[in-house]
Amino acid sequence: MLKTVLFTLLFGSFAFANDAGCGLGGQVIKSNTKLAQLGATFLNSLSGNQTFGISSGTSGCTASGLVKNEKQIEYFVEVNQEALTREIAQGHGEKVNTLAALNGCATDAQAKAFAAKAQASFKTIVPAANTTAVDFVSNLKASSVADVCQGS
């Protein structure tokens, strides 16, 4: 038992430190059964894997319930990939504006330039329907979309 605890203490943080993303997984994808809907309606119930408190959340990208600064983009993409893909395809939207801001775009004009460049690079950023969030983020960098507002 003690061995397990120590092992988790020592290596636990490293399990996430590679390129495995934020490890949100099932936390993001909530079931939508009739019963779950009823729960959402009447109880506003938590979705099981969400039951952490104010400052005790842990995933590969959070510490004490807060998303680490350097992991903001990864975390955001992992949660919102579906909407982001749609918004990049259409070239505008609240999520893509947020992604632009997280990549350093401060003005509306910059955000617009980011969205346009992302749209033009759609097939590079999202090469397939099952592109993972980790690939999504690295493709953003590879296609230099992430750099649109850097150093300006």
Added chain:
Amino acid sequence: MFAKVLNFSIVIFLLILVKAPDIWGFSISRTDSYLQKARESRLWEHPKWIKLGHYQKNLTGLQSSFRGPFFLDEKGFNSPEAELTKSIQVLFSDSPEQTTQFTRHPQCQFLARRRWLIKELQVSPEDILPCEERVQWKKNLGATSVAVIFASADISNPASSFGHTFLKLINPANAKNKDLIDYGVNYAADADENDGILYGIRGLFGGYRGVFTMHPYHQKIREYINLEGRDLTEYHLSLTAEEVDEMIDHLLELERTSAPYFFLTDNCSYEILYLLDIIRPQLQLSDKLTAWAIPADTVKIIDRQSGLIAGRKFKKSLSTDYRESYSRLNPLQKKALDTAVDKLKIPDDYELDKKEKAEVYETGMKYFAVVNYRSGENTEDKKYTLSGMRAELGPVTSETENKNPLYPETSHDSSAFYFGGGSLDGTGYSLLKIRMAFHDLEQRDIGMVPMSLNNVGVIEARYYEELKKLTLHRFTFLNLINTVPVTPLDKDFSWKARIELLDSFRPDIEYAIGYSFDLSLIRNSRVSFLMTANYLKDLPNSQYEHVGQAGPEILFISKTFERLGFSAAIAYLGRAQQEPYLRFKAKANYELRQNLDLQLSGDDKRDYQISILKNFIF
């Protein structure tokens, strides 16, 4: 190897942090003087202390519904005095035992209590710990203002009309396009869906624990905006940064605790009002709810405090976005969309320009997203194909403005008194009716599921003047009507469900299912074709005591004029051993001003009625 060493050093560093309070010099004599001061002024009776402990009056005295390590004294949950004494003792001394329990000194665990005690007892600076870890955490969070978020009704689910509220902690650094990475704080039931039928019952009677949780705002709203199709309204509050800091301090105190979650009373909305009361006791918002806490009503309670709401913002749900996109398409685009979701491409023979094509693909993408969220059907590949087609067309569309969003605080209050009179088959009566909740079919739809009925707990009493007889005419447990219009892409069912008790305890139960269509010729009008089944226990002296009847029904609802709502239902019902007959009912509602309506109704039993409705918050 390096990793191991690094981790070891982190562990050791953490151990040192935990031990840190030992070096601070608390003194027994000072702590005793604080206790003395508290006793002299009977500080435990102070309204702020009562609020901080979530104490409420019940038959035996004061008691808090929260349990667990939130109370330092074992009798703390029902003794504000014992808790205050223990708090002073523990917060202003070394308290190694509690420090181990909380992994930090209790003073840094109970920040809101500490804040208030320091002020009230003029605690010496020597007794105040720096709590660096907490200070740093709050700095990282960076919240200086707060918004109450209201999640409105899910269009396909009238029971969700009650809505949901939660908080958004706002960091001013995120103001420009980054507010989605702010944090949302939610009070919700830690429920287990596997409980099946018990699930609802436990929810109503406090069988689950309510806990506070915090997540990035984008993650929190994703559930509502995408999954449940609920529009959101953010109400930004005019609290000071100091008050927000105190609220966060108190939320941190509540982290390891929970209270029974009651769907109707001690729910998300109640706790949010309570949080506001803690930081501004003079508001007394939670006291304004005497019977139950309906989220839609709590938004109104906040709104009616002058100056408390500094601004509001509307975020539409995915399904609202989809419906709006669809309604903007011209007839040819709609045809193209129908083909595109099937063939995953707009055929070349459609004469649409680039922008028109882009709008079709965008609507198609949203359609597949809605289908995926609603039914769980895997639409990834189809959506991806349309997304690729759309991206190729380039930047030809732009964001559409929200067209006059309807803010939920402008909807009518959910409870109502009805006063009026009528005539039943020639016999006059006066009428008094009370509706616990929530909305009549013909009332104005602002902030409600459009063209829906949601009545819970309605008592109708009548006094027949000629007969000098007072009767409890009808008690409605539940009466729901949900109409969802069929479009070429969406073919959802519409349905009715009604459970009532008539005078002499005669049940009247009805269920119907069918399809609805929006009329193109009459604005804001809908017709539903339903199959209706009804069971009714008739009066003891009638020929047949138990009546089961069924047949087709047509329901027409019109909201063509802003303040006037109208409905008419005609059913052809067959009964055992009797001739089929036509059942008819019509009703009109005119909004005189907000929360005051005039209603007229009539049916095939020659029951004609006129009443005035006063809507209010119970």
